[in-house]
Amino acid sequence: MTDHPLPAAVETVRRVREDPHRLGHRGHGNEGPVEGAGHGETGPARKRIIVGYGFWIFLLSDIVMFACLFAAFAVQRGATAGGPGIKELVDIPRVGWETAALLLSSYTCGLSFAATNARSKLWTQVFLLITGLLGLLFVGLELAEFIGLAQRGITPQASGFLSAFFGLVGLHGVHVTLAGMWLLTMMAQVQLKGFRPEIVHRLICFNLFWHALDIVWIGIFTIVYLMGAVA
């Protein structure tokens, strides 16, 4: 074994300590109260737990909002008013590229957080940057898709179905765009302020958000595009 300190490994140990539930590391059943987890017995949870927990609640509410648009899409899928249906819209290769870009960005986002856990500013920034560029690629491809459709006269004003289509896909696109802006501010914060606790908490939230948008996209990819292609 080496005598050199292993920062990443040390950080891993620290991270396990920070995870009071030790998810995946302890058996089931009642092992008694866990310090700092916010269970009734031990007083308020730590800031990190509170921030992460609150953000999860926000994500759930955001997913409810997407659920409304999914419902609208399901209701209005056939309401084409004599205009084009879903089959005429789907361009599978393009959507394939969009999906690839977004899923890959989730992977690099995860890598950035691994780098955050190892407190490596350089690699955090590198992977955040790649994540952002992939997100930009996704938004760019989607924008090109929308412009292409508009040039064929396929606009949200044309029918109830198209309103629901553009509404659902567009809402996701707006989310990715806003997440990209958030990403830029996070990069600036990491660069200028370093890994302060509150900035790490925000990085946790950002990661959760980015992954959640991926999950929503998988729903859109399946329900709108794949099921549309075989409609």
Add this chain to the structure above:
Amino acid sequence: MFGKLSWSAIPFDQPIPLITSIILILVIAGTLGLITWKRWWPYLWNEWITSVDHKRIGIMYGLLGVVMLIRGFADAIMMRTQQAVAVGGSQGYLEPEHYNQIFSAHGTIMIFFAAMPLVIGFMNFVVPLQLGVRDVAFPTMNSVSFWLTASGALLVNLSLFIGEFARTGWLPYPPLSEGSYSPGVGVDYYLWAVQISGIGTLMTGINFVTTVLKMRCPGMSYLRMPMFTWTALASSLLIVAVFPILTATLAMLSLDRVFGWHFFTADAGGNPMMFMNLIWAWGHPEVYILVLPAFGIFSEIFSTFSGKPLFGYRSMVAATLFICIVAMMTWLHHFFTMGSGPAVNTAFGISTSVIAVGTGVKIYNWIFTMYGGRVRMTVPMLWSMGFIFTFVIGGMTGVLLAVPPADFLVHNSMFLVAHFHNVIVGGVVFALFAGLDYWFPKAFGFRLHEGWGKASFWFAFVGFWVTFTPLYILGLEGMTRRLQHVNIEEWRPMLQLSVVGVGLLVVGAACQVIMLVVSIVQRDKLRDVSGDPWDGRSLEWATPSPAPFFNFAIMPNVEGEEAYWGIKVKAIESQRLSEEPEYHDIEMPVNSPVGFFTAAFASITGFALIWQIWWLAGLGFAAAIAGFVVFAWRDVHEFHVPAEEVARVERARRASREALLEQIAAAQGATA
């Protein structure tokens, strides 16, 4: 340059809104002038506007709610008087266009800007105190929530002076609310006011779910939480689950109106019924978001003033969560008549009837709490007992409406109007007045005058029934709601009787105002020195009145249900307080203007979107985002309260408690 905005937006030809606006502007200018003249701005800014203290935010919510309650009540008075005079040949004093705006504004204001802020205000003020903690999970976000709500309220009131308000009812049903049938800015005012305040409410929901689930003092396990906290949790869970539906639905309607999309239009594949389903999937749970905390307030009051633990505490928790879940399964009963077919109607009729079971459990629990207790007939208790009587009848007319065939006969009638006022006034408004009297000493350090409080209750209680019983009868006779003019002469006496009831309600409201003034004048006589004026049972009464900004000098350690009652019983048994603990520095969040700025920019953005001034909307939105970035950049998040300061506040409270113990000991000595 200014979109649809022009001088014609100002209602120079309509005396009622014009004069009201001028009076309002004078009042606001006068208030601002007074603040400037007295040099109160630094105090206001530092202690209130930028405050992130949950108690201060709760009080500001309350103030906003009361102001808007008065505005909504003024609308109600106009509607009742108009209907009483506009019978037969007379047209009354309100034009149809104006009347339609008034009933739309009345509903919108009462639900979104009076009831919601007041309920959320109580949640803000009480929940952290009852949990034995020093603040909510996200104090700054809490301030943002409040100011966004205020921003929405501002936009609604602005519609009085610039432009018009919606004429589509408190829920803008398409296709009437679509651009082709409502081309004016009224519906846009509605959409953006509700949208902005709705986002604030959603943030409150997230905040309180996190607070209750993750921030409780040591020993405060779920089944030791006071009932109000439980109901606040249930209400917050509902907010998180359904307010995004409101956001999405209103956004879809906005897209329809502004950009000509076809979500809800009657043509080109739009689907108006989708709006009904979406809006009521939010709208029905919204009723429970309001009434569950009201139930919580009553639970606290029945238990405290009966001197007994809440009867069936666990069944109460179960009933609350049962209502919380079933609330999301009943929405279709709001449109039984819109063609869902017998099978669907039956299913929703049953789910609607079933939800009454949970409420029934609660009613019996409250009655049994009083049974065998030493009931003190204080003002909060009067409101609570008035509530049981009123709410049971409102609930029963609700079950009647839940039966689809019966609903077909009375839907959209005055019977419906009477029913929902019966549950919302009798349930929520009574609770708010009860809670005001109950927690007022904790907020301001003195009790409210009892005599004026009782007078207010009796006028409101009798006034309520005199107002709404005639409406039940008129509804059964076939009078539909929202009539600017009534054709049938025979209905005149009932409508006039209803106005008599409104008169009594006005007297009741006047009594409330007098009660406030008298209490402030006599505050030294009504001073609460013990911090526990009602012999309370939960932790908020363990703090001095008014509660210090850090709430608890030492975080309490809860050892059973009814945390504070346990501490008191122990102290009385041993005839001494617990050992004085060692005081430590306390970390508290620093004030932040981000809420105020965000809301200011949100108001500008909302106004710009209403009038389609796109550059201004973009500017406002960018500024709001910039505000957040600046906020994120701050370096200081917390400040320290030195241990000496903590000790000073806490020792004053202990001294008063020790004096009380001596009194009890002396009394026991006298009887022995």
